[in-house]
Amino acid sequence: MKEYVVAILGATGAVGQRLIKELAQANIPIKQVKLLASKKSVGKKLKFKNQEIIVEQAQPDSFTGVDIVLSSAGGAISKKLLPEAVKRGAVCLDNTSAFRMAENVPLVIPGVNDQQLAYHQGIIANPNCSTIQMVAALYPLHRRWGIKQVVVSTYQAVSGAGKKAWDEMLGQAQARLDNQQMAAAILPTPAAKKHYPLAFNLLPQIDIFEADGYTHEEWKMIHETKKILFNDQDSNQIKVTATCVRVPVEIGHGEAVYFILQDKQVTVKEIQAEIEKTAGLILQDDFKKQLYPQPLQIAGKRETFVGRVRADQENLGAFHMWVVADNLLRGAATNTVEIAECLVRKNLVRVPNI
C-alpha cells in the first residue's frame, strides 16, 4: 500500500493546529509529516500522534518529495508557494481564497461535489468556512427539490479571523469587564484602515469591501456557492445573496438561511427528514425541547448542525433554517482532510502532465 508524505503549510495557526489533529485521525497511510511555517516559527516542536516534529521554514524546496500539501498560511503565501509545490509534484489542498475561483481549480466539499476532484491539475481549493456549512446543509435539499434562491445572514465567530484576532477579542472582553477602554488593532481585518472592537459588539464587515459595497466574504458566499452547486454553464440558475456579520463568539459560525425551493409542495417534515438522513449533517430541531444548534455546544465537532426549520407562512416553498458548524473544523481542517482522503481513495494523488 502506498504511503504518503504530507506537508502542512501554516502549521502553527489556528487552522494549522487542527489540520495536524485531523490528519492524525484520517484514513490516509502516512510515511512522513512535514510542518512548515514562516521564519519566526522555525524550531518550534509540535506533536503529530506521539511524535514530535520540528517546524521548518516554508520555501519552494520544502516541497521536494512531498505528495500532499495541506495549506492554511494566508492567500499571499499560497499564491507564492503552491505553484512551486505543484512543480515539484505535490498535490495542494488550499484553505485560502487564492485559487478558489480559478477555472482549473476544483472547489470541493466531499459528499457534495467530490466528483470534480477527477479534473484537478495540482491545486484543489477548500471553500470558505461560511460557504461550506451552508452548502452542506442546502445540498441534499437542492438535489431533491431544486433551490431557486438563498438569502443568508451570517453570525461568524472571531476564530475565522485567526488566532491574533481571537486573542484581541478576549482581551477586549476582559477590558470591558474591568471597566477599561477596549483596544482594537486587528479586527475587522488586518488589511483594513480602521479597526473596531468586537467584544460585546457586532461588525458588519468581514474581509475587505468590493467596489459594489458587498464585502469580500459576502462575495465569496455568493460565487463559491454557485461554483460548487452547478457546473459552469448553468451556475446562474441559483440566486444567492448574503450579509456577513462578525459576532463576539470564539468558535462556531451561525447562519440564518432563508431559501426558496423550486418544488412548492415540500413540507418542513420532509426537509427535516432529508437533513437527518444525510451523512455529515445533524438535525437539532425540536422547539418543544428547546433543541437548536448553538456555537458553544458544537465547538470541537466535525458535523454541520441544522435546526429551526420553518416554513415562511406567506410564501409557499420558502423556508428558514439555522445552521451552525465549527468553522475551524467543518469550515476548514476537517473539509481539507476529507478532500485528501477522497484523493487517496480515488487514487488521484498525482499532478497530471498538462
Next chain:
Amino acid sequence: MKEYVVAILGATGAVGQRLIKELAQANIPIKQVKLLASKKSVGKKLKFKNQEIIVEQAQPDSFTGVDIVLSSAGGAISKKLLPEAVKRGAVCLDNTSAFRMAENVPLVIPGVNDQQLAYHQGIIANPNCSTIQMVAALYPLHRRWGIKQVVVSTYQAVSGAGKKAWDEMLGQAQARLDNQQMAAAILPTPAAKKHYPLAFNLLPQIDIFEADGYTHEEWKMIHETKKILFNDQDSNQIKVTATCVRVPVEIGHGEAVYFILQDKQVTVKEIQAEIEKTAGLILQDDFKKQLYPQPLQIAGKRETFVGRVRADQENLGAFHMWVVADNLLRGAATNTVEIAECLVRKNLVRVPNI
C-alpha cells in the same frame, strides 16, 4: 398651561430608569412624577431631574390623580394594573406585549402612525424593540415606493431580556475568561424550562415558542409590523418573516433587513437619500470609510442607524440594509416618551367615555 402627573410603572428596571431620564428631557409640562414598582423596591430613592423621589408600591389606587402612566413592569403586571389606571382616568403607554394586538389599542411609532393615537381608549402600546427600529427604517421607503416583502434576521442585545439577564451574561463572560464553567439560570428567557449561556454564544430563541415553531419574538416582528404599517383591511399586503437571535452584546440590536419594493426602478442612492432626510434616522453608510452602524458606537443614542444599503444583484427591486438602534432607548423608553409628547401636543391626554 396644563401640567401633568406622570407615573412610571416599573421604575427600577433597565427601561424604567431610562424612562425617568427621557421624561426629564421631554417636551411635557410636569406637575408631579410618581415612581411605582413592586414591593421589594419600595422606599428606594431615584432622581428625577434634581429631585429625589421615593419609590412607591404599585397598586390600583396608586393611579388616582395620575394623567399619564409610562409602563414597563412586565406583561402580567400591565394586564392587572393598567385597566385599573384607565378606570381612574389615566392614559397608559405600555411597553409590554400585553395589549399590543388588542383591537382598540393603537400600536404607535411617532412619525410613522401617530395619527392612530386619536382613536385611543386609554391604553396605547409601544411596539417591541426589534419591531420599532425595523419599521422606523422601512417606513419612509414604504411610503414612497411600497414594500412587498421583508425577510429579517436579528442580532439582539441581552439588555432586551432585562437587567438580570444582562448581569448573568456579564458573569458568564468573566467565568469563561477565568476558565470557569458558565452558569445559566435566566436566558434565553426566565419562562423557559432550559437555560443556556449567552456569553460567546448565540441563542436562536428569544421569548417562548409558538405552536408553529416560530418564537414569540418572531411572531411579534411579523404581526406588529403589519398592524403598524397598514390599517386592518389590507394588513396582509406586506409579507414579513423573521429569525430572531440573541447575541452577546449589551446594548443595541442589529438587524439584517432584506426587503423587496413594489417599484423595481429604485436605486441604492435613492434609498440612502430617503433615509438621510427622514427625522430620527441616521445614515451611516460609506464602505470606503468603513462606516456602518455598530452597537458599541450607538448605545445611549436615540436615533435609528442605517447602513450597508445594497441591491440584491440578481433580483431587481430587492435590497439589504443593516439597522442598529439602542433597544432600551429607541426600542423602548424614547419611543414611549415620544408617544406621550404626541398625546400632549395633540391634546389627547384623556380617557374617552365609551
